[in-house]
Amino acid sequence: MPMYEFTCRACGAEYEELCTAAEAAAGKVACPACGARKSERKLSTFASKDAGSGGGGGGCGHSSHGGFG
Numbered sequence: 001m002p003m004y005e006f007t008c009r010a011c012g013a014e015y016e017e018l019c020t021a022a023e024a025a026a027g028k029v030a031c032p033a034c035g036a037r038k039s040e041r042k043l044s045t046f047a048s049k050d051a052g053s054g055g056g057g058g059g060c061g062h063s064s065h066g067g068f069g
């Protein structure tokens with residue numbers, strides 16, 4: 001399970017929690033400081049939300065190699 005960073009909207013505490021992506025998105029993580037489940041997931045520094053799908057290009061050539069016989 002990945003670790004996500006959360007910010008408690010109740011007390012403002014910042015903490016990390018191991019949970020699934022679904023739980024993190026739903027904010028169902030209890031704050032260890034006050035116990036409120038109003039956690040807001042912080043944006044990861046390494047995961048850019050504005051990431052465009054790069055790549056592509058390059059020719060894909062399949063050349064048959066005749067070699068019967």
Ligand SMILES: [Zn+2]
Binds near residue numbers: 013035036
């Ligand atoms: Zn809290």
